[in-house]
Amino acid sequence: MNKNSVGLIGLIALVFGSMIGSGIFSIPQNMAERASLGAVILAWVITGAGMLLLVHTFKLLSEHKPDLNSGIFSYAKAGFGEYVGFHSAWGYWIMSCMGNVALSVMINDSLGLFFPVLLEHGIETVILCSGLLWTMNFIALRGVQASSFINIISTVGKLLGLTLIICILLATFDPQRMVVDVWGEQNNLGTVFSQVQSTMMVTLWCFVGIEGAVVLSGKARKKSDVGKATLIGFLVAITMYTLISVLAYGILPQEELALLSNPSAASLLAHAVGPWGRLLVNICVLVSVFGALVAWTMLVAEVPFEAGRVGEFPSFLAKTNENGAPSSSLNMSTSFMQVLVLMVVLFENVYLAAINIASVMVLPCYLLSSLYLLKIALSGSESTAIKSKRYALIAALSAAYCIWLITAAGVEFLLMATILYAIGIPFFRYTHSKRIKLGESVYARKDKVLEVLLVLMAILSIYLMATGYLHA
Numbered sequence: 001m002n003k004n005s006v007g008l009i010g011l012i013a014l015v016f017g018s019m020i021g022s023g024i025f026s027i028p029q030n031m032a033e034r035a036s037l038g039a040v041i042l043a044w045v046i047t048g049a050g051m052l053l054l055v056h057t058f059k060l061l062s063e064h065k066p067d068l069n070s071g072i073f074s075y076a077k078a079g080f081g082e083y084v085g086f087h088s089a090w091g092y093w094i095m096s097c098m099g100n101v102a103l104s105v106m107i108n109d110s111l112g113l114f115f116p117v118l119l120e121h122g123i124e125t126v127i128l129c130s131g132l133l134w135t136m137n138f139i140a141l142r143g144v145q146a147s148s149f150i151n152i153i154s155t156v157g158k159l160l161g162l163t164l165i166i167c168i169l170l171a172t173f174d175p176q177r178m179v180v181d182v183w184g185e186q187n188n189l190g191t192v193f194s195q196v197q198s199t200m201m202v203t204l205w206c207f208v209g210i211e212g213a214v215v216l217s218g219k220a221r222k223k224s225d226v227g228k229a230t231l232i233g234f235l236v237a238i239t240m241y242t243l244i245s246v247l248a249y250g251i252l253p254q255e256e257l258a259l260l261s262n263p264s265a266a267s268l269l270a271h272a273v274g275p276w277g278r279l280l281v282n283i284c285v286l287v288s289v290f291g292a293l294v295a296w297t298m299l300v301a302e303v304p305f306e307a308g309r310v311g312e313f314p315s316f317l318a319k320t321n322e323n324g325a326p327s328s329s330l331n332m333s334t335s336f337m338q339v340l341v342l343m344v345v346l347f348e349n350v351y352l353a354a355i356n357i358a359s360v361m362v363l364p365c366y367l368l369s370s371l372y373l374l375k376i377a378l379s380g381s382e383s384t385a386i387k388s389k390r391y392a393l394i395a396a397l398s399a400a401y402c403i404w405l406i407t408a409a410g411v412e413f414l415l416m417a418t419i420l421y422a423i424g425i426p427f428f429r430y431t432h433s434k435r436i437k438l439g440e441s442v443y444a445r446k447d448k449v450l451e452v453l454l455v456l457m458a459i460l461s462i463y464l465m466a467t468g469y470l471h472a
Helices: 008-019 027-032 037-064 073-080 082-111 116-120 123-141 144-172 175-179 192-198 200-207 224-250 264-273 275-309 327-346 348-378 389-409 411-431 433-437 445-466
Strands: none
Touching (some): 027 224, 027 264, 037 224, 037 348, 082 327, 200 224, 264 275, 348 411
């Protein structure tokens, strides 16, 4: 047995641990900020259906394309060429780094209950977050099996903690509160459609990580476990997210939920059962976010490693240590996250906007995976096992869901994301410089058009930010 492989339980823990991090403890306020109970329920139904389509997309691709085990970007590369594949890997890596920094700051803010100086986001926050990120680096350098074991322990802890929180909400919520202003008419929240749309980035951020087993599919003990782990982890996660966000309306009305400080689940339980409820949630936050940080450290290093291995990123990133861990990729990623930590202290508002951009940046990766499944389902050159109308329908609906999420993100965040994607262009040229000099066909005509459009959009975004028309 490969000591650096991960079994079904480890993959489930990875998927669940990736999705259940800091978001679930802020979900009551985040969902209620601009949406009524009726809209929230509709949002989870739509999200559940959309994410289930994505789950099936990844499951089908992992089953019928087991050779594409370099991570989620391998689908973009196989379907649309090296240039698009590179940007899929680049965007996913940037998003992962931003997510890790967000998790470390959430741990900082949870410890602020005991050490208030941490809430000032000064040098103490820099030291703590830096220490956390480099500790995760040390753990990950011990190998994927060691990281997976720690993640399993943390996942069990967060599962028990969240189950206890849900039980408390079930025991204390008032059903009569939930029938008051169900559609937000009294609070002038707007149309039901606009309310639902306002929650989409929140629900997306909750499920970023759903592809975790696919990213590590190359290290799965059995390829068939990848699809199973993704589906099981998703079902458990969406059940918990829905219960906590819906039951919150039975504790407080929408207008009061919208004003709760985050992590809002702590404020909610403090109202329901007293101060010990806040303490319970903060302890759960620490356990949960620590586990998510372990899981995402594995994911954030795996993308540059696999991209370096297949030639999409510089080859030195494919180096491993004696434990089989991607040491060069880990050290580069952690160093970049260290820079982002400094940005949190210097430009906090920009950082908070960057978290929303991170959600937008992962969407092209999801969209390209769906479009690749659609392409091969409709192609006569592929095996008949995946060529079917049912698979094509799943892929088309999954792609439509991703496009709707992109439109829901807002123009400002889409434009900001183009800046980060454009920054990757010099790295692509550096990685393929030798091939470009030899006259190899690295760029297709469509790639050149895409590159020009990306640069123009990035320049426009920078101009709009500089002139104050675009605010982070």
